[in-house]
Amino acid sequence: MISLPTAKAFPRGADGYESARRATVWNGLVPERFPDIIVQAHETDDVVAAIRYARAYGYQVGIRSGGHSWTASHLRDGGLLLDVSRLDQCAVEPDRMTADVGPGKVASEFATELDAQGLFFPAGHCEGICLGGYLLQGGYGWNSPVLGPACESVLGLEVVTADGELIHCDPENHPDLYWAARGSGPGFFGVVTSFKLRVHPRPAVWGTCLYMYPIEVADEVFAWGRSLIPEIDDRVELQIHTGRSFPGAGLDQPGITIASPVFADSEEEAAKALAPLGTCPVIDKAIVSLPYAPATLANWYTAVMTSYPRGHRYIADNMFTSASAEALLPGIRKIIETMPPHPSHFIFTGWRTDPARADMVYGVEDEVYMALYTIWQDPADDDRYRDWAASNMAAMSHLATGSSLADENLCRRPSRFIAESNMARLDRVRSAYDPENRFHSWLGGV
Structure with a gap:
């Protein structure tokens, strides 16, 4: 039997479920959408176990890092909601001008910590946003006109796939999945457990x-x-x-x-x-x-x-x-x-x-x-x-x-957010890495 041995799991109706559900949404307007089970991951092994559990029991999966999606796109009816906000590790290597960070690392705190070291990253303009969702959707932040969207500073990722396997993605390893991670946002078909980022010199x-x-x-x-x-x-x-x-x-x-x-x-x-x-x-x-x-x-x-x-x-x-x-x-x-x-x-x-x-x-x-x-x-x-x-x-x-x-406001007003040629390529990559549509895509569609 596949189980969730270390993560906290809240089936719908259990004590703590509703507080866990509401805690995944920063917005005071919490949608009336209810997953069958909410899993709070504390380490990468919890993510692997949760995805294997979802696969074994036929759950679709939504992923939450910081919960700042205005539409709470991670919150769906049915399926499994995986909360990775507790994966907030951070290790900066100034000599290499890189950092390894978890999806739950608060971007404004990351920026402040780098600032104290004379370093810089184009973190988001608001406090409290976590790096997971911010980087996946592109990430237009401080000094982005010069440095570009933050996703351009993503050098590599650790990703748990729809099969429950932990893999490393970069331009040489799983390059299609690496490409998909830099901008597809809540349409990404994997769970990022760590980002390797390029950091920059702090502007004087x-x-x-x-x-x-x-x-x-x-x-x-x-x-x-x-x-x-x-x-x-x-x-x-x-x-x-x-x-x-x-x-x-x-x-x-x-x-x-x-x-x-x-x-x-x-x-x-x-x-x-x-x-x-x-x-x-x-x-x-x-x-x-x-x-x-x-x-x-x-x-x-x-x-x-x-x-x-x-x-x-x-x-x-x-x-x-x-x-x-x-x-x-x-x-x-x-x-x-x-x-x-x-x-x-x-x-x-x-x-x-x-x-x-x-x-x-x-x-x-x-x-x-x-x-x-x-x-x-x-x-x-x-x-x-x-x-x-x-x-x-x-x-x-x-x-x-x-x-x-x-x-985005796709559930209320559909609009174009990815070029058609890139969307076609993304669909091909999705079919290779998530053929059973284990992961929810954008809320409301294209």
């Missing part, structure tokens, strides 16, 4: 600008921002945040915040790289105008998390586009007009595309990335706010070239 200087505009000049700000994207320095992340209030500033009025990180070798270079963000034609209307200030990793995480409070209910949606400002502005106006109260918000950012990524399973990308985050607390408001993100993205879908798995 971190800085930021800060501009705050009243909502009345939104047309001018977004038209200018769209025109700026092709010209902005790679070391600058253009981030335009719009909400019903200014996060962290105590200003209770609708407005637009431009707070863009920069990474450079000197403060002079940082200030020069940020200078174009001070050229908005309505800068005289700015409530706050700060061309440059030094920043730290801790500063940035604190600032970002004012927009993502714990204990709230979240629905996100997104799109990539190359459309002009003229084409985008009607949709942006509608987003602003219909936006729910703070902390719901709209992010408009420039994206650094790279033709070299065209053959990666890692998604689709374009010049502009737009993401909507509906955030509320009271379950009584579910019906009121549930459709804001999807309906606004659907209304602009004729301008979209695709969407990102980072902020």
